[in-house]
Amino acid sequence: MSEPAVTIWNEFRHEREDDDVAAVYPDGIQTTIADAFDSHSYEVRTATLDEPEHGLTAEVLEETDVLLWWGHRAHDEVSDAVVDRVHERVLEGMGLLVLHSGHYAKVFKRLMGTSCSLQYREDGNTERLWIVDPGHPIADGLKESIELPETEMYGEPFDVPEPDRLVFVSWFEGGEVFRSGCCYRRGNGRIFYFRPGHETYPIYEDDAVRRVLRNAVDWASPTEGAPRTFGERE
Template sequence: MNVVVWNEYRHEKENPAVKEVYPEGIHETLATFLREDGMNVKTVTLDEPEHGLTDELLQETDVLVWWGHKAHEEVKDDIAEKVKQRVLDGMGLVVLHSGHFSKVFKKLMGTGCDLKWREADERERLWVVDPTHPITEGIGEYIELEKEEMYGEHFDIPTPDELIFISWFEGGEVFRSGATFKRGRGKIFYFRPGHETYPTYHNEDIKQVIKNGVRWAKNKNTPTHVYGNHKPIENLDK
């Protein structure tokens, strides 16, 4: 299973508080626990040529994990369009935290993907609302995070195909924090937690959800359909 973790890798270079939490970058933290789960993982970042997302790399990628925040507009439109097309062709996509505002996610959703937010060191409780889903395997009724950034409704996304988690925050807001979508032959999982100044990606339950989400998003060799004008299967001669 070939996984690529994409990260802006800006906060870790510019903010000592973030570097302390993720000294090798958020991408390497994510890659480490995915590798421990037996996945073949590569990491690429925004400032590499083509943002690291070459045609060759994307063609061999089963699932792309995306973390972005402060530099969404620096992602070139043609690269975002190329990633979108790979999802339509069957590549899985796991979008984390502020990746909701990435060009790739917005293109695939077709909406503004906006929301309310607040940084106030609030407790977050992520309730499992679909306990039968493979993404929740190994998780209890809820995940509790001592401190996280608040995201609040309304979340401007299409109605999810499946709603997996709903968050409650100490300040009173709720949020659809885990949702899946199908686009073309590709599967998408959006998972909310992961503000850069908090050690969220060191939490064992959060790691488990992301590992489950990556495995769920991998295409299981489903049929490829042919479109356009088509010759009949049966003999139409009368």
């Protein structure tokens, strides 16, 4: 079996407009995430909001096994036609990893059928992600928790459907907890929401976070499965 073809999508706005973000991710969050797959046998490409069709043409998506999505300030600028295209590909079997503030992405809200709202606080304090499903493939090779010394707090309630499997629960210094690693299936596609990744902290350089991303891509990659047929039968 060939290694997964991965497309990493990012708005790429903060890095070009905010000096504090550019200092952390000078070449864009998408490039730093791509580095997590460098030296491993993945086919990786990146795409950004301001490219034609947001870099997510029908041809690109057809060649993508797993799509990683990072968005924050420009969710409303994503074309509904592209959202339709991504949504359809997920139902067909393409994996989708939704990262950090991508919880408000149009396509994630459509797939969840909820507001995907939550509580948050930008305080730069510690987060500890506890593995609550150690037998899940996404947790492979990790210790019992991941500690991030500086991050943004996300807190419950998190308005998403009950996950099929919950891999991580986060604890924050303020006492909040959050479901930080949520697995879903929609149609033939596997979806993983992973909370860490605020734009002003170098979270995507963390080795454990990078391991999670690779594990999640492997888990979300399409599988053959049994054929599905619909419509009238004789």
